[in-house]
Amino acid sequence: xxxxxxxxxxxxxxxxxxxxxxxxxxxxxxxxxxxxxxxxxxxxxxxxxxxxxxxxxxxxxxxxxxxxxxxxxxxxxxxxxxxxxxxxxxxxxxxxxxxxxxxxxxxxxxxxxxxxxxxxxxxxxxxxxxxxxxxxxxxxxxxxxxxxxxxxxxxxxxxxxxxxxxxxxxxxxxxxxxxxxxxxxxxxxxxxxxxxxxxxxxxxxxxxxxxxxxxxxxxxxxxxxxxxxxxxxxxxxxxx
Numbered sequence: 197x198x199x200x201x202x203x204x205x206x207x208x209x210x211x212x213x214x215x216x217x218x219x220x221x222x223x224x225x226x227x228x229x230x231x232x233x234x235x236x237x238x239x240x241x242x243x244x245x246x247x248x249x250x251x252x253x254x255x256x257x258x259x260x261x262x263x264x265x266x267x268x269x270x271x272x273x274x275x276x277x278x279x280x281x282x283x284x285x286x287x288x289x290x291x292x293x294x295x296x297x298x299x300x301x302x303x304x305x306x307x308x309x310x311x312x313x314x315x316x317x318x319x320x321x322x323x324x325x326x327x328x329x330x331x332x333x334x335x336x337x338x339x340x341x342x343x344x345x346x347x348x349x350x351x352x353x354x355x356x357x358x359x360x361x362x363x364x365x366x367x368x369x370x371x372x373x374x375x376x377x378x379x380x381x382x383x384x385x386x387x388x389x390x391x392x393x394x395x396x397x398x399x400x401x402x403x404x405x406x407x408x409x410x411x412x413x414x415x416x417x418x419x420x421x422x423x424x425x426x427x428x429x430x431x432x433x434x435x436x
Contacts, residue, residue, distance in 0.1 A: 203379040203402070204234035204390050206261070207274060207305065207335065207366025212237075212245025213265075214425035215370045216417055219249035222375065227257040230376035234387050236261035236366070238274050240425070241284045241432055259387040265305060266291050270325055271318020274303040274335070274366070277391065284432075288318055288329045301332040301394055303364055306340065308349035313342065321349060326357075333394060336401035337365030337378040341411040351401070362394045365401035370421050373413060378403030 209215030210222055217225070219237065226235050235258055237246035246262040253260040263276045267284045268291040275282050275291075278300040282291060292302040306314070308321035318325050326334070334357075336350040354363045365378040381400045382393035393399045404410075414421075 199383050200385050201381060201383055202233035202385045202389070203231065203376070203381055204236065204261075205230075205232055205367050205369070205376050205379050206236040206263070206276065206303070206364050207238050207265070207338065207368045207378075208235050208375055209239055209265075209368070209370050210237055210245035210249070211424060212242055212248070213239035213428045214421050215239065215245070216420050216424070217372050219245045220252060221372065223249055223253060223256045223258060223260070225372040226375055229372075232258055232376050232379065233385050234259045234261060234390050235375070236263040236274070236276055238263040238265040238276075238366070240265050240428060241267055241281070242428070243278060243281055247279070261387055261390070263300075266295070268316075268318065270322070271314070271316035271320075272305040273318070273331075274305050276301045276303065276394075288325050292330050296330070301391070302330070303333040303335055304331050305335055306338045306343060306346065306368060307334060307353065308346040309343060310346065321346075323353070326353065331361060333362035333364045333399075335366055336363045337403040339367040339369065339374050339377040339404035339407075339410065341414055347404075354401075358397065360397075362397045362399050363401040364394070364399060365403050367404070371413060371417050374407075374410060377405045377407055377410070
């Protein structure tokens with residue numbers, strides 16, 4: 197019997213950080229407007245949006261992986277299957293260790309981004325960190341405008357490290373229309389199947405799809421994204 201092959205978007209933002217759609221809206225869109233089987237909500241330095249989505253996921257077609265995009269001292273790291281918040285600001289290895297301690301998987305987010313686009317070395321292609329830290333995977337497809345060359349470099353790095361890193365694709369969506377435009381292909385159909393494929397390093401990253409209005413849509417949403425990010429940072433500052 198031929199094995200089912202499905203898709204997951206492993207990098208989606210909501211209003212819990214700097215996204216423009218609420219968790220329920222993301223679930224509804226992913227269920228009705230895409231063929232995704234699984235999504236991972238990965239808001240900046242919080243898993244509140246992911247936990248909210250997971251609590252209502254039974255009402256929708258897609259499964260939810262609870263995640264977060266941790267802003268480490270050296271760059272952004274996706275922590276998948278992380279029910280507890282990982283403290284931001286630690287170095288990369290300590291961040292990955294904290295993700296692993298709660299049974300999660302650690303993915304390098306949007307690597308090889310241009311220096312003008314991101315200030316952190318980990319996100320800009322610091323191979324010394326990639327080589328030395330116990331990551332589980334690398335994001336080789338990200339739908340953020342102007343990251344086409346970065347995606348190419350990420351794929352090349354992954355091909356050089358097939359034995360230790362899974363390939364992932366995630367839209368990094370901050371708006372509904374971008375969800376699913378980059379994705380992770382895996383054997384099976386469930387979140388459990390996805391995790392098994394990531395651990396076996398059999399996943400493939402795909403995307404981004406051609407979407408000529410993506411950059412324009414992002415441009416129109418920049419003020420809202422920045423406003424929500426400022427609100428998110430203010431909430432972080434109030435954490436005990």
